[in-house]
Amino acid sequence: MPLASQTISKDFTPSANGDVPHLFLALVCDRLSVPSIRICLHGVEELSIGRGDLDRGGERSGSGARLALCVPDDRMSGDHATFRRVMGRWFVEDTHSRNGTLLNGRRIDRKVLEDGDLLELGHSFFIFRGAIPPAPAAGPVVYSDERRPAAEGFETLLPSLAREFVRAETIARTSIPVVLRGATGTGKEVIASAIHALSGRHGAFVPVDCGALSPALLQSELLGHCKGAFSGAREDRAGLVRNADGGTLFLDGVEELPAAAQPLLLRVLEHGEVLPVGAKAPIKVDVRVVAASQQNLEALAAEQGFRSDLLARLSGLTLELPPVRERREDLGLLVRALLRRKLGRSMDEVGFTCEAARALFVHGWPRNLRELEKALEAALVLAGRERIGLHHLPAAVVREPPLPANAETPLAGPPAGATAPAAKVQHFIDELSRRHVVRVVVAYAVAVFGALQGADVIVTRLSLPPQWMTWIVAACLAGLPVAVILAWIFDWTRQGIVRTPPISADQRALLARGRRRRKRTLVLAGCILGVIGAVGAMWWRNRARPSPSTRQTNRATERTP
Numbered sequence: 001m002p003l004a005s006q007t008i009s010k011d012f013t014p015s016a017n018g019d020v021p022h023l024f025l026a027l028v029c030d031r032l033s034v035p036s037i038r039i040c041l042h043g044v045e046e047l048s049i050g051r052g053d054l055d056r057g058g059e060r061s062g063s064g065a066r067l068a069l070c071v072p073d074d075r076m077s078g079d080h081a082t083f084r085r086v087m088g089r090w091f092v093e094d095t096h097s098r099n100g101t102l103l104n105g106r107r108i109d110r111k112v113l114e115d116g117d118l119l120e121l122g123h124s125f126f127i128f129r130g131a132i133p134p135a136p137a138a139g140p141v142v143y144s145d146e147r148r149p150a151a152e153g154f155e156t157l158l159p160s161l162a163r164e165f166v167r168a169e170t171i172a173r174t175s176i177p178v179v180l181r182g183a184t185g186t187g188k189e190v191i192a193s194a195i196h197a198l199s200g201r202h203g204a205f206v207p208v209d210c211g212a213l214s215p216a217l218l219q220s221e222l223l224g225h226c227k228g229a230f231s232g233a234r235e236d237r238a239g240l241v242r243n244a245d246g247g248t249l250f251l252d253g254v255e256e257l258p259a260a261a262q263p264l265l266l267r268v269l270e271h272g273e274v275l276p277v278g279a280k281a282p283i284k285v286d287v288r289v290v291a292a293s294q295q296n297l298e299a300l301a302a303e304q305g306f307r308s309d310l311l312a313r314l315s316g317l318t319l320e321l322p323p324v325r326e327r328r329e330d331l332g333l334l335v336r337a338l339l340r341r342k343l344g345r346s347m348d349e350v351g352f353t354c355e356a357a358r359a360l361f362v363h364g365w366p367r368n369l370r371e372l373e374k375a376l377e378a379a380l381v382l383a384g385r386e387r388i389g390l391h392h393l394p395a396a397v398v399r400e401p402p403l404p405a406n407a408e409t410p411l412a413g414p415p416a417g418a419t420a421p422a423a424k425v426q427h428f429i430d431e432l433s434r435r436h437v438v439r440v441v442v443a444y445a446v447a448v449f450g451a452l453q454g455a456d457v458i459v460t461r462l463s464l465p466p467q468w469m470t471w472i473v474a475a476c477l478a479g480l481p482v483a484v485i486l487a488w489i490f491d492w493t494r495q496g497i498v499r500t501p502p503i504s505a506d507q508r509a510l511l512a513r514g515r516r517r518r519k520r521t522l523v524l525a526g527c528i529l530g531v532i533g534a535v536g537a538m539w540w541r542n543r544a545r546p547s548p549s550t551r552q553t554n555r556a557t558e559r560t561p
Contacts (some may be wrong), residue, residue: 419434
């Protein structure tokens with residue numbers, strides 16, 4: 001639909017914080033070699049998707065208002081589906097494809113898209129996001145295989161998470177401590193290892209499970225001990241901190257660090273030295289600390305559950321790692337990364353059925369990447385040379401079955417049993433809302449009321465004949481139907497005043513979503529017009545009635561011979 005034929009809506013422009021809609025090709029379930037794709041829909045009016053070889057440039061027309069995307073999916077039709085922006089909302093329409101278009105597991109012909117919707121076109125799975133921050137200095141179409149992550153674990157197409165990884169890459173070559181915060185299984189140790197790999201430090205990467213440290217041997221395990229320092233100390237031991245000298249010490253679950261260990265770690269961070277058990281002089285160390293936490297350390301410090309001075313020295317940079325359920329756009333990337341780590345180049349031979357892939361997107365993954373990795377490992381063994389099916393996945397994943405794919409979602413229309421007159425009335429109400437007639441009438445009434453107040457003052461001050469006010473009121477009332485007719489015929493758009501086009505099926509489906517709200521708006525507008533009319537009638541009546549001084553003057557004039 002041409003931009004000039006659309007009515008301006010508050011939803012037409014990007015949100016106030018700059019977020020814009022995006023469409024993600026997350027996974028082609030039987031061709032894992034196809035990269036994930038991010039499509040920024042800002043400035044795009046229409047997007048058509050069909051089968052074909054990947055066109056890295058993308059086909060554009062109309063100054064970028066239309067975009068075409070080809071996906072190498074044999075189960076997709078040549079012209080499979082079209083995405084359109086109508087009245088500030090995005091619609092998807094199946095263009096008579098052979099295998100149909102599924103939205104959240106249900107077959108549809110045309111539907112309004114909501115944030116987070118899962119679409120299936122052939123064997124390709126798309127995620128629609130209504131408003132997310134755009135990537136700076138990036139094109140409208142971004143392919144995952146064209147982006148070279150700085151290290152393993154930094155793969156993402158989400159602009160917000162990509163910015164976090166850029167910050168981590170920037171700070172990796174310094175000795176500034178880093179805190180990674182995220183739920184269990186979100187890949188905190190993988191990111192910590194990536195930061196160590198990018199740091200260029202020649203020492204070792206030493207992970208420490210803070211919850212498993214023995215309280216009795218705490219100082220010895222962390223700082224080491226000298227031979228003969230206590231019974232059983234038959235040799236010198238460097239300890240975990242000195243083992244990481246010149247490298248990175250990764251404190252996993254730092255919120256579980258025993259209270260007795262926190263001052264020991266504080267001295268390491270503050271002075272860069274350790275005092276082993278039995279030693280007489282401290283030993284200098286060069287250690288970079290990366291801590292991981294599942295909890296908010298600031299809240300723990302406020303509750304005296306964690307030393308605030310230690311937190312101040314740990315919090316050089318804090319990175320938030322989202323759970324997998326908030327990274328469904330990256331699910332294809334994550335699946336390919338896990339399979340590549342397991343199978344290498346033979347990963348391209350693996351495939352999923354549509355039911356299995358749909359289950360992966362529907363499942364909430366409460367244990368995040370760790371659960372996803374184990375589910376894929378088990379499915380690979382059970383499937384053998386077959387494609388991974390629903391019966392190869394763990395019961396916890398299959399327990400949340402996707403919606404049935406054979407249910408047809410009808411287009412929005414009048415309710416069943418509605419009579420023809422009722423349907424015509426509903427259509428008339430929809431047209432009043434779409435053409436903004438009610439807004440024009442209310443605005444015209446308010447403007448006329450104010451104009452009559454000013455005209456009354458002018459007529460009174462200039463001592464004009466009272467008939468002038470009658471003519472002015474008649475002219476204002478005659479202008480009301482003219483304003484209604486103009487509002488019905490024309491629209492004020494970004495391209496100027498244009499003729500209002502007939503209502504389309506997309507607009508009818510969109511308008512059907514808010515009929516109850518529009519009825520309330522019409523009732524409210526009627527009440528406002530009624531109040532304005534009543535006030536105007538009272539004002540006109542008081543004005544037409546002579547004042548006491550005028551009546552006395554008239555009586556005196558009548559008595560005068």
